[in-house]
Amino acid sequence: MSIMVIGGAGYIGAHVVRLLTERGEDVVVVDDLSTGVEDRVGGATLVELDVAGTDAQERLELVMRQRGVDSVIHFAAKKQVGESVERPTWYYRQNVGGLVNLLSAMENTGVVRMIFSSSAAVYGMPDVELVTEETDPRPINPYGQTKLIGEWLMADCGQSWGLRWSALRYFNVAGAGWPELGDPAVLNLVPMVLDRLARGERPRIFGDDYETPDGTCIRDYIHVLDLAHAHLAALDQLDGEASGRIFNVGTGTGASVREVIDEIGRASGLDVAADVEPRRPGDPPRLVASPERIADELAWKAEHGLPEIVASAWAAWQAGPRPVRVG
Structure with a gap:
């Protein structure tokens, strides 16, 4: 039997594909390569396909039957909050x-x-202070709403035709499990800072007047390799009795924007003095996960802290096409 990974050529998906392959699973990757990279899937089969396309359902059914797929891990989605506000439909x-x-x-x-x-x-x-899975979901942008609707849809399919599912609510993913699998997109804080440094520009902080110890937003940063292991733990749990479970994937510890930038300075040895710009609309002052449920039910916990996250992200960036000039 095979595991189908939708979006498996992307940043997080490629880490999961590598872990699955290393433990001997037969993996088929479906990706439209709009942000994914073919080289990242290793020895897994790659089917280039946009799952939102008009013929996607029929093509997916064909691959599922041909490859004997019995499980799916679904990553493929658009994820830019601002873009979702501009293009909701x-x-x-x-x-x-x-x-x-x-x-x-x-x-x-x-x-x-x-x-x-x-x-x-x-x-x-x-x-x-800590977000639990019981915290009332109230998304404030179309991107977040599409993710919540996805959870509702799977729950309905579970009741209707027996879908066994779990949803992982990620917080801030960063780092690299292997240098060649670093984050290729400049959408999150760590790669955004590295991109600025590569351009010879100063990092940016959007607002330093929040009600936090240093005035900048606090987030829960999770190493991408820890997140990948969480997917395997959730998949393995579906062999048991539980289904329809929702798990936060985080560390329970927050780091501020300024603390992350300072850590990048320590890892790189560079001057990371930042420019402060106005707040971005919709940024909560603090967003930190409670990881208790995933620890209790899946025996999973994060193994990497912020220094390891940033060090691995720095090494991956320097191994990529636009290394930062040092010295």
């Missing part, structure tokens, strides 16, 4: 429509095991 078509195509293909082929890439964006701006 397109985001719903991509993220929700793509999931509908995938679940329809699974229903028609009898594939009933699914791990879903959700997001801390479903919580919006919760006024709590």
